[in-house]
Amino acid sequence: MTRSSGIDVAVSTAILTLRRTERGVVLSLPLVRRTREPFADRWALPGGWLTATEAPVGAAARTLAETTGLAPSYLEQLYAFGAVDRSPSRVVSIVYWALLRSDQVDAQSAEYRRTGLSPENVRWFDADDLPALAFDHAQIIEYALWRLRNKVGYSRVAQGFLPEEFTLAELREAVETILGRRLDPANFRRQVESSGTLIATDEFRTGNHRPARLYRSSPDAELADRGPLSSEEMSIR
Amino acid sequence: MTRSSGIDVAVSTAILTLRRTERGVVLSLPLVRRTREPFADRWALPGGWLTATEAPVGAAARTLAETTGLAPSYLEQLYAFGAVDRSPSRVVSIVYWALLRSDQVDAQSAEYRRTGLSPENVRWFDADDLPALAFDHAQIIEYALWRLRNKVGYSRVAQGFLPEEFTLAELREAVETILGRRLDPANFRRQVESSGTLIATDEFRTGNHRPARLYRSSPDAELADRGPLSSEEMSIR
DNA sequence: ACAAAAGTGTTTATGGTACACCCATGG
C-alpha cells in the first residue's frame, strides 16, 4: 500500500471578533504563543493535530473552545494549506474561520480580570496590528479577512458578532468596521430591513438620544453558506 | 510528539467539461473505476495519495494529466473533506475542481477512437446521469457543480470550456448549459462586452447564417478568483 | 425571397446611492 505517510494533518482556526478599544471598534483575533520549535515564542493561530477519531470541523470547534472558552456563532472551513515548504516537517493544515459574539468575548475578558487568572500564552491582537507570525499564518489571516469582507456583502455574517438583541446602528457599526468605510444609515436600514433576516422586537435601547429599536437575528437560516458540511456536520451536531 | 498519525491525505479532482451529445451540450466529467477495496469496481473521482514532496495543487494537476492527458484551463481548490466515516480507513481528501477546454477533450476522444487505444477504467459521464459512486464522491460532485454554477454568475469561468477563439453564441451556450436556462442573446452580448474580459478579433465564423465575430479571452486576468494559492502556486509555476 | 442567427436600439423595472427632512430623547 502506497499511502501518504510522513504527512501530518493539523487544524487551525482564525477566530474573529469585534472589540471596543481606544481607537473605536476593531477586528481582533486570539493568537497562541508557540512553546516549541519550529517558530518557538512566535504567535500562531490556535489549533492542533487532527486526531484519528475527530472530524476536522470538530477539531476546530474543540481548539476554539480550549483557547477562548467560548462557542462560535459561525464556523466555516477556509482553505487547506499544504505547500511543501510551509513547515520544516510536512504538514497539511485545514484552516477554519470562526466568529465570536463580541459581548461574550467582553464578558470573558471581564471574568479573567476579575478572577485574575487568564489563559497563559493566549492574547488578543488587532487584525491591523499583528505581530510576527509562525508559518504562513500571516497569509492565512489575510485570506480569512478577505473572506469575511467579501461575505459581509452578500450574507448576514456580521450578525455573528452581535448579541442576541442589537440596534441597527450597532449592526451598521459592525459592518463598517469589517469593510473599513462608513455607510449611509438610511440606506443601510432599508437594505437590511428588506432582506428579511432581522426580527424587530418591541424593545428599545435607551441612551443619550432617541431610543433605537432592538432587533434579533431571524433563527430560520444560517448566517451564510458554509459549504458542504452536510455530512461532516452530522458528527458534531 | 503527538502527531496525526494514522490519517492519510488524498487529493482528488472533479474535472468538468462540456461535451456535445445527442441531447445537446451537457456538463460531463471523467470518472475512474476503482480496482481495489474499498468500493472496488465503483466509479470515483480521479486522484491519489498526496506524496511527501508534492503540493496538493501539484498532485491535482498531475492526476488530472494522468487520467485525461490534458492540461486544465482552470484549477481551484474545492474543499477538504475529512469526516471520520467517509472511508473505512481514516482519509482526508483535499478536493480540487478543474475545467477542460471542450475542443481539447473532443480532439482527445477522436484520437482515442482513431488509434483504438483509450485509457482503461476511465469513462466520461454526464453530470446529470452519474452512476453509483465510491465514498462521498456524489456529494463532492454536487458541491463542485454548485460552485461552478455560482461562479459563472460573477466571473468568466465559462471561458475555460471554450477554445482559443469562439463566438458569443458559443459562450452563451456554455453559460446556458451550466445554468440550465436560456439567456437573452442581446443582453448577454452587452454584459459580456461591457465586462472587458473579451477581445474581439477580425475573424468571423461562417456557417448557415450571418457570420459571427470571433472573440478570445483577454489574457491579462484569471478566469476567476482561485483563493490563496499565492504561496502554493509558486511551486508549480 | 425566406429563414435564421448576428447584432442594435429602446423601454421599463429594480436596486443602490446621495441627501433633504422629520422625530424623539437627554441634557
Next chain:
DNA sequence: CCATGGGTGTACCATAAACACTTTTGT
C-alpha cells in the same frame, strides 16, 4: 430648546430584463 442620533421620503443613476427591430448570410 438644542444637539444628536433614529428613522422616513425622494430624486437620481446604473444596471438588468424584455422585446422590437435591423443586418447578413446560406439556401
